[in-house]
Structures are given as structure tokens and as C-alpha cells.
Amino acid sequence: MKSWKLVGTALAILMGGLATDAVAGSYVTPRHVESPDGMKLYRFSSGALTIGKGVLQNFAEMEPPIQIPVGFYVIQHPKGNVLFDTGNNDKIITDPSYWGPNFTGAQPVNTPDVAIDVQLEKIGLTPDDIDYVVVSHMHLDHGGNVGKFPNSTLIIQQDEIDYAMWPDDPFTGPFIPQDAWVLRAPVGSGQPNAMTMVTLQDEDFDIFGDGSVIVKSWQGHTRGHQMMLVRLPKTGSVILVGDNVYFQENVEKNLPPNLVLAYNPAGIMESYDWIRYMRASEGAQFFTAHDPDEFKAAKKAPDFYE
Numbered sequence: 001m002k003s004w005k006l007v008g009t010a011l012a013i014l015m016g017g018l019a020t021d022a023v024a025g026s027y028v029t030p031r032h033v034e035s036p037d038g039m040k041l042y043r044f045s046s047g048a049l050t051i052g053k054g055v056l057q058n059f060a061e062m063e064p065p066i067q068i069p070v071g072f073y074v075i076q077h078p079k080g081n082v083l084f085d086t087g088n089n090d091k092i093i094t095d096p097s098y099w100g101p102n103f104t105g106a107q108p109v110n111t112p113d114v115a116i117d118v119q120l121e122k123i124g125l126t127p128d129d130i131d132y133v134v135v136s137h138m139h140l141d142h143g144g145n146v147g148k149f150p151n152s153t154l155i156i157q158q159d160e161i162d163y164a165m166w167p168d169d170p171f172t173g174p175f176i177p178q179d180a181w182v183l184r185a186p187v188g189s190g191q192p193n194a195m196t197m198v199t200l201q202d203e204d205f206d207i208f209g210d211g212s213v214i215v216k217s218w219q220g221h222t223r224g225h226q227m228m229l230v231r232l233p234k235t236g237s238v239i240l241v242g243d244n245v246y247f248q249e250n251v252e253k254n255l256p257p258n259l260v261l262a263y264n265p266a267g268i269m270e271s272y273d274w275i276r277y278m279r280a281s282e283g284a285q286f287f288t289a290h291d292p293d294e295f296k297a298a299k300k301a302p303d304f305y306e
């Protein structure tokens, strides 16, 4: 019965009615959330990758390879459009060598229809309609197209910018320096940033100030990794987990990822705990970037969650 009470409390919060002091450690929930009518969440895939599951999952088989989506998301809110992750850089459609050995390693689908502007057209948007770009991290399949949104505001952890430009020795492979370099203003401009940026210092950011779209700083997969909590008026709470969680089973069975790609493994396991806490406290679901079964079953743009 306890869990029902917690869910009931969370629903009341979602309705914007009740104030609550529900606190568990650092897991503070906003006291007053108003998810505005008309909010929508769309999910997309950039060019799918084909890799051994064991590249991502500890102890998983490498053969036969599996095809995984490269998820990214758009949230429409009355006060603006938010893009969460930007997929593979569209440059690989015409120039696979842009990814170096990663191209043959990950075998991305690189047909012209996967370009991010073509995908956004499915819901009637152009890159200039995106007000905020949030990247979970700057790996090649998430931060690839940040340079295509020069008129948006980029929300990123300062740690991730630094790390993308100069990663630690074992974690260099999935960062394409040029993906991050486009964030740097031209030489002589006297300022570092090429676009408007909210650079966070290990902190969360409530984009619209109403608790409905919250960027969560969560070091794990990379040094400045972010997840995002989206509270929709009808669907309820959805956590966009980036690459802190590859597959639904990671959280369900508490499975660690392949440590080769894990900057802070303990941080990843703690993110599973937070997801389970959010599920218990407000019925949250979580959407991954790469779980093929989950993506198959999900609503895909132009269909949406509201």
C-alpha cells in the first residue's frame, strides 16, 4: 500500500496541487510542478549502429552483432522546443572518413534520410525552431550535430566540453574533436563560445522554471554526462537516460555496462538507483538511446507522447 500512497502523492504533484517535502537523500522532487497542456515528447533515431552487444553490456556476447537505434528526442513546451541529443554527425552521409575507424567499427546507417534536418521535418520543424539543445554527452552518436544549431542555446556541463576536447587516455575513441571544436568561437573573437551556451558546473537546470523539463547532471558514462527528466501532462514522468543506461534490462537486473566505455561506473549504478526511486515515487518511466526492443515498441515521430 505504501507504493500506492507514493504514486498518489506524485500524481498530486503532477496536477500541480500539493506541496510536498518528500526528500530522500539528495533526491529532492520539486514541490510544485505544473506540466502545461500541449507538451509533447517525440522520439527519433539517427542512423542505427551495428555492434556486438558486449561492446555495451558487461559479459554480453559479441556475436552475432545487433542493430541498435541512435535515439534523440524533441520536447515541445509552450515556451520553447528542446532537442535532447543530436545523433550522428550528418557529415558521415557524404564522408564516412569523418568518423575514422569508428565508421567500420559501428557501421552506422548513413542514408540521406537520417540527416537531422530531414528528421525534424517529420514534425514540421527546422533546426532554427529548436530553442534549446541538450546533449547527454559529446560522443559521436549524441553530440554529432550540435554545430547544426548555431541559433539555439546549448545546455551542457562544462566538464563535458573540456572532456570532449581532451578526454582521458582510455576513453578517447568515441569523441570526434571536430564535433566539439565547432562550439569554439572563431580566433580573435575575444570570447570562447560560438553559440549561446548554458555551461553548468555539476548542477541541474530547470529549463522553463516549472519543473516540467529538468536537465540532470549525472557523471557516469562520461565525465559531464546529463540525463533529463520530462514531466508530461498525460504520460507522466519520463527520464531520458542518455548512455548511463543502454538497455532496459540494465536497470531491471542491475547490470553494469562494459567498463571500457564507463568513465565512472559507480555513478552509472547510482543512476539506476535514482531511476528506480523516481519510478517508485512518481511512476516515472525511462527511455534509452540504444535499446532496440524498447525503440521497436515505442511511439516514433511524428507520433508522440503527451
Ligand SMILES: [Zn+2]
Pocket (backbone or CB within 6 Å): 139, 141, 142, 243, 289, 290
Ligand atoms: Zn551512445
